Amino acid sequence: MGRTTDGNDHRRLGCRQVRRTLQAFLDGEVEPRRAELVAAHLESCARCQVEAEVFEQVIATIRQLRPDLDLAAYTRLVEATEQLSGRDPP
Numbered sequence: 722m723g724r725t726t727d728g729n730d731h732r733r734l735g736c737r738q739v740r741r742t743l744q745a746f747l748d749g750e751v752e753p754r755r756a757e758l759v760a761a762h763l764e765s766c767a768r769c770q771v772e773a774e775v776f777e778q779v780i781a782t783i784r785q786l787r788p789d790l791d792l793a794a795y796t797r798l799v800e801a802t803e804q805l806s807g808r809d810p811p
């Protein structure tokens with residue numbers, strides 16, 4: 722019987738997971754437990770914090786300009802763009 726030393730580490734989300742969840746998180750569509758993890762990550766990760774703020778502003782702007790636009794499609798577009806540019810946060 723080995724003892725586990727991972728503590729609560731597995732409860733932490735990686736930057737990649739957080740960024741995937743950002744849109745739903747900002748929309749309040751994430752389940753409370755996950756939203757808590759995302760919020761905790763944003764508090765400890767400046768990069769994702771900036772990302773969330775920018776994301777929020779972009780979404781707010783798009784909603785004002787184009788209330789009929791499918792934001793989920795937009796999010797996928799952003800993700801695809803990030804993958805193309807080879808950005809891979811640690």
Ligand SMILES: [Zn+2]
Binds near residue numbers: 739766767770
């Ligand atoms: Zn992060």
